[in-house]
Amino acid sequence: MNDLTVTRQTFDEVMVPVFSPAAFVPDRGVGSCVWDTQGRDYIDFASGIAVTALGHAHPELLKVLQEQGSKLWHIGNGYTNEPVLRLAKRLEDLTFADRAFFANSGAEANEAALKLARRVAFDRHGAEKYEIISFTQSFHGRTFFTVSVGGQPKYSEGFGPVPAGIVHLPYNDLEAAKKAISVKTCAVIVEPIQGEGGVIPADPAFLKGLREACDQQGALLIFDEVQTGVGRSGYFYAYQDTGVTPDILTTAKALGNGFPIGAMLTTNELAAYFKVGVHGTTYGGNPLGAAIAEKVVELISDPKLLEGVRTCSAALKAYLAKLNERFGLFTEVRGKGLLIGAELNDAYKGHAKDFVTAAGQHGVIMLMAGPDVLRFVPSLIMPEKDMNKGFARLTKAVESIVGAKAAAASH
Numbered sequence: 271m272n273d274l275t276v277t278r279q280t281f282d283e284v285m286v287p288v289f290s291p292a293a294f295v296p297d298r299g300v301g302s303c304v305w306d307t308q309g310r311d312y313i314d315f316a317s318g319i320a321v322t323a324l325g326h327a328h329p330e331l332l333k334v335l336q337e338q339g340s341k342l343w344h345i346g347n348g349y350t351n352e353p354v355l356r357l358a359k360r361l362e363d364l365t366f367a368d369r370a371f372f373a374n375s376g377a378e379a380n381e382a383a384l385k386l387a388r389r390v391a392f393d394r395h396g397a398e399k400y401e402i403i404s405f406t407q408s409f410h411g412r413t414f415f416t417v418s419v420g421g422q423p424k425y426s427e428g429f430g431p432v433p434a435g436i437v438h439l440p441y442n443d444l445e446a447a448k449k450a451i452s453v454k455t456c457a458v459i460v461e462p463i464q465g466e467g468g469v470i471p472a473d474p475a476f477l478k479g480l481r482e483a484c485d486q487q488g489a490l491l492i493f494d495e496v497q498t499g500v501g502r503s504g505y506f507y508a509y510q511d512t513g514v515t516p517d518i519l520t521t522a523k524a525l526g527n528g529f530p531i532g533a534m535l536t537t538n539e540l541a542a543y544f545k546v547g548v549h550g551t552t553y554g555g556n557p558l559g560a561a562i563a564e565k566v567v568e569l570i571s572d573p574k575l576l577e578g579v580r581t582c583s584a585a586l587k588a589y590l591a592k593l594n595e596r597f598g599l600f601t602e603v604r605g606k607g608l609l610i611g612a613e614l615n616d617a618y619k620g621h622a623k624d625f626v627t628a629a630g631q632h633g634v635i636m637l638m639a640g641p642d643v644l645r646f647v648p649s650l651i652m653p654e655k656d657m658n659k660g661f662a663r664l665t666k667a668v669e670s671i672v673g674a675k676a677a678a679a680s681h
């Protein structure tokens with residue numbers, strides 16, 4: 271046994287305080303259930319942050335982890351390995367892409383995508399075509415380039431001069447985008463559904479318009495599917511239900527079901543601009559992560575599983591509608607598949623965190639997407655009985671908040 275005693279309090283003593291974790295400390299998980307160090311159980315509607323799409327301790331993933339873990343974890347990119355080649359083939363069979371670059375996270379996948387776009391524009395058109403267009407409230411990761419491209423100033427301010435040539439436009443405003451996309455534009459990066467920004471789906475006409483404007487100006491269209499990808503939307507990638515195909519797609523989060531892995535997918539033509547040595551990574555494409563991701567992709571690309579996501583989506587939306595009828599909480603419930611956001615009305619605006627805290631106290635793990643939106647991103651294979659148990663607990667949590675508010679008003 272380990273003789274180092276640690277508690278939630280230890281976090282405040284030993285960790286760089288960029289996070290403010292919940293009062294309880296999760297200890298183990300199976301499927302959509304998590305237990306904390308005190309033995310209390312929770313229903314998981316968060317999946318990390320849309321990461322554990324096949325739930326916790328999935329037996330087939332455990333088997334791969336153990337098998338590959340006892341064979342070869344890491345060999346470096348001076349060598350290739352069979353798991354990574356199989357993973358690339360699977361992803362390419364499922365998508366528009368012919369080529370994959372593997373990294374360890376969503377931010378790194380986006381970093382690769384943005385660098386590729388800049389390099390393609392530089393080699394094809396020269397040094398003047400470097401402008402990257404992105405959208406307000408978008409989120410693309412926490413590296414310096416990706417926070418600069420992301421549309422949330424609170425994440426990019428205070429770190430010195432940002433890289434030049436980044437323009438932010440309002441999301442879903444096609445007229446603004448059409449005006450801004452020019453010969454100087456090297457790429458447009460967009461989430462098909464903004465996740466962190468509040469679970470906001472793109473209008474199909476907006477994406478179609480971006481595609482046309484990019485084609486007219488020789489700019490690349492990058493879809494950041496780090497959150498929407500790998501089954502989350504009810505399609506393997508969300509773009510597959512939009513009628514618009516990007517030039518570059520980034521994917522991470524659910525790809526490893528918790529094992530850190532990300533990927534940038536693109537065409538033969540564009541991949542050719544990343545010649546030997548132009549970009550790289552130490553861990554990216556390691557056999558352990560790749561073997562796990564290969565199994566994740568195999569399981570989630572099953573049409574029956576994807577159909578199940580769409581069915582569960584309807585059940586979750588119906589529950590939230592009923593909750594809203596009873597308590598009057600939301601202005602809107604939106605999203606696709608199992609990426610659902612419920613926007614709080616004026617009475618509760620700014621208080622999403624209170625709902626997350628109350629949910630935790632009632633045995634539910636859930637998320638917010640900004641201060642005004644409750645976000646639900648459960649496992650894509652959440653059993654119906656766990657979902658219903660979670661709903662019952664969540665209703666109690668909401669009752670406690672609504673009750674406390676009514677009591678405060680009457681004093």
Ligand SMILES: *Cc1c(COP(=O)(O)O)cnc(C)c1O
Pocket residue numbers: 374375376377378380409410411412461465466494495496497498522523
């Ligand atoms: C989470 C997220 C990222 C960043 O991924 P990390 O693995 O945290 O680097 C990028 N883009 C989107 C849309 C995300 O949701």
